[in-house]
Amino acid sequence: MVSNGSSASDKCVVCGVESKSKCSNCGQAYYCSVEHQKQDWKNHKLQCHPFKIEHNEKFGRYLVASRNIKASEVVLRESCLVCGPNQISGPVCVGCMKGLQANDYLECERCGWPVCQRICQNSPEHRGECELTVARGSKIKIHHFVAPHPQYQCLSILRCMLLREKDPSKFQRLMQLESHDNQRKGSEQWISDREGIAKFIPRFFKMDNWTEDEIMQLTGILQINGHEVPLSEPPYVAIYDLASLVEHSCFPNLSKSFTKKGDVIFWAAVDIKKGTNLSICYSDALWGTASRQNHLLETKLFKCECVRCKDVTELGTKYSAIKCNRNDCPGLALPLSLEQWSGDWRCDTCQHALDKSYISDILDRAGTDLSVMKKNSTEDCFKYLQHYSKWLPPQHHHLAEVKVVLAQLIGAGGPEVIQTLDDASLDKKISFCRETLNLYEKLAPAEARVLGLLHFEMHAALAERGRRASPGNPDMCQSALEESLKHAEEVVKLLQHEPKILSEGQICAQAKINRDSLKLVLGL
Numbered sequence: 464m465v466s467n468g469s470s471a472s473d474k475c476v477v478c479g480v481e482s483k484s485k486c487s488n489c490g491q492a493y494y495c496s497v498e499h500q501k502q503d504w505k506n507h508k509l510q511c512h513p514f515k516i517e518h519n520e521k522f523g524r525y526l527v528a529s530r531n532i533k534a535s536e537v538v539l540r541e542s543c544l545v546c547g548p549n550q551i552s553g554p555v556c557v558g559c560m561k562g563l564q565a566n567d568y569l570e571c572e573r574c575g576w577p578v579c580q581r582i583c584q585n586s587p588e589h590r591g592e593c594e595l596t597v598a599r600g601s602k603i604k605i606h607h608f609v610a611p612h613p614q615y616q617c618l619s620i621l622r623c624m625l626l627r628e629k630d631p632s633k634f635q636r637l638m639q640l641e642s643h644d645n646q647r648k649g650s651e652q653w654i655s656d657r658e659g660i661a662k663f664i665p666r667f668f669k670m671d672n673w674t675e676d677e678i679m680q681l682t683g684i685l686q687i688n689g690h691e692v693p694l695s696e697p698p699y700v701a702i703y704d705l706a707s708l709v710e711h712s713c714f715p716n717l718s719k720s721f722t723k724k725g726d727v728i729f730w731a732a733v734d735i736k737k738g739t740n741l742s743i744c745y746s747d748a749l750w751g752t753a754s755r756q757n758h759l760l761e762t763k764l765f766k767c768e769c770v771r772c773k774d775v776t777e778l779g780t781k782y783s784a785i786k787c788n789r790n791d792c793p794g795l796a797l798p799l800s801l802e803q804w805s806g807d808w809r810c811d812t813c814q815h816a817l818d819k820s821y822i823s824d825i826l827d828r829a830g831t832d833l834s835v836m837k838k839n840s841t842e843d844c845f846k847y848l849q850h851y852s853k854w855l856p857p858q859h860h861h862l863a864e865v866k867v868v869l870a871q872l873i874g875a876g877g878p879e880v881i882q883t884l885d886d887a888s889l890d891k892k893i894s895f896c897r898e899t900l901n902l903y904e905k906l907a908p909a910e911a912r913v914l915g916l917l918h919f920e921m922h923a924a925l926a927e928r929g930r931r932a933s934p935g936n937p938d939m940c941q942s943a944l945e946e947s948l949k950h951a952e953e954v955v956k957l958l959q960h961e962p963k964i965l966s967e968g969q970i971c972a973q974a975k976i977n978r979d980s981l982k983l984v985l986g987l
């Protein structure tokens with residue numbers, strides 16, 4: 464409990480006496496004494512978060528910091544209301560959601576839905592559809608291992624529907640979430656969902672106490688609020704209660720991690736002042752503005768007007784710019800405003816207007832070539848960089864993406880492989896790490912996973928540089944090892960919430976070991 468420090472006061476939650484002291488975690492509940500705070504803890508802990516829920520026309524409900532929050536602090540940890548396979552999914556294990564191959568799976572002995580191993584048929588997530596399928600009278604038989612699979616596209620919605628009987632309080636919280644029913648109505652996706660989900664489920668599972676409209680509302684809720692959980696391959700989808708209320712920004716102040724059980728953890732990527740809206744990125748913060756805008760409009764049905772989108776330079780990085788095509792002009796071209804993204808672009812140096820067909824031709828080719836490029840081939844990555852550097856500046860998102868791949872690919876396979884690199888390759892690895900870290904720390908500080916991986920690569924490369932310098936140049940060795948240690952510490956900070964079942968969690972564990980060894984070597 465802390466004293467307010469200001470003249471603000473409120474009634475003690477327990478006895479109603481006026482008090483200036485309040486819970487130090489959420490800054491919202493007032494208590495007259497530590498005894499009364501302790502007495503109320505059982506109730507209060509369920510609402511004790513460093514944020515409050517607000518509402519406006521534009522965002523619907525959203526979360527606002529109710530006190531100053533320090534970078535790295537955990538803001539919310541929450542279990543899901545419901546989880547299941549992605550709507551566009553091939554057959555996956557209905558227990559753990561792992562992807563399945565046609566020749567390598569078992570069937571649930573009771574209902575026939577595919578599982579990857581026997582214990583998965585008893586998973587609590589599967590129980591509901593298992594009982595319904597048994598009641599139906601005939602087992603499910605999956606014949607085609609294709610995505611999207613018609614029966615799988617219904618499974619997560621079916622799990623939402625089952626909550627109405629099995630856990631009415633969860634169902635009620637689910638139904639309060641935004642579904643954008645009116646906006647979705649009539650779209651191609653809506654028509655296909657109505658046929659494939661809203662008409663299919665009541666018929667197939669004999670659930671005649673549901674209307675098409677109710678099922679379509681759940682379909683919208685899942686689309687708008689579903690979080691992709693990367694704990695299985697392919698990732699599965701989960702809906703959370705409070706976590707669903709966090710608004711989107713392409714320059715968010717929260718990072719997101721998942722525990723191995725699938726609980727979501729939101730933690731502060733930067734210091735957050737009391738009164739600031741909390742945000743996560745619903746899209747991919749490493750994409751350029753045009754792709755993020757389209758993705759958000761298509762999947763979450765809103766036009767993003769965050770600080771990064773409204774600023775065509777993307778916080779001064781010119782992450783989406785292309786080179787001016789006039790003689791030897793060194794300028795970079797971008798649209799004049801967010802609204803003019805698909806029109807002509809203007810050079811920032813000679814003011815020449817670049818034609819929209821010229822721009823889309825370059826960007827379409829660069830995007831297509833990148834999507835088909837072999838991401839495990841150093842040679843192909845270098846060829847791509849060399850070719851597209853004719854039109855794109857070094858910080859362009861397509862080139863930055865390839866540099867992130869190269870930072871990991873060069874010397875991949877552990878310290879023994881890094882030791883075999885020649886000096887020039889080691890320098891290249893370090894410069895790709897440095898360049899992309901500088902860019903992303905400015906543009907995407909909440910992208911903890913990619914930043915953590917880049918810091919790890921940098922730490923490993925600098926440790927090797929230190930090892931090479933050690934006999935002849937002790938000063939250079941010392942400074943390389945000191946720098947390597949700083950990067951190892953960053954890895955631990957950024958990846959601390961990643962579970963060990965993910966490669967990021969394993970990298971964090973390795974970084975801790977390396978950090979401690981470096982401290983020993985440096986005599987710290």
Ligand SMILES: C[S@@+](CC[C@H](N)C(=O)[O-])C[C@H]1O[C@@H](n2cnc3c(N)ncnc32)[C@H](O)[C@@H]1O
Binds near residue numbers: 688708
């Ligand atoms: C996951 S929900 C967030 C919770 C929602 N506000 C509610 O009241 O249930 C996502 C929806 O919130 C709104 N939203 C979130 N971030 C927004 C933003 N930056 N700009 C506009 N709308 C936003 C949009 O309607 C979006 O489809």
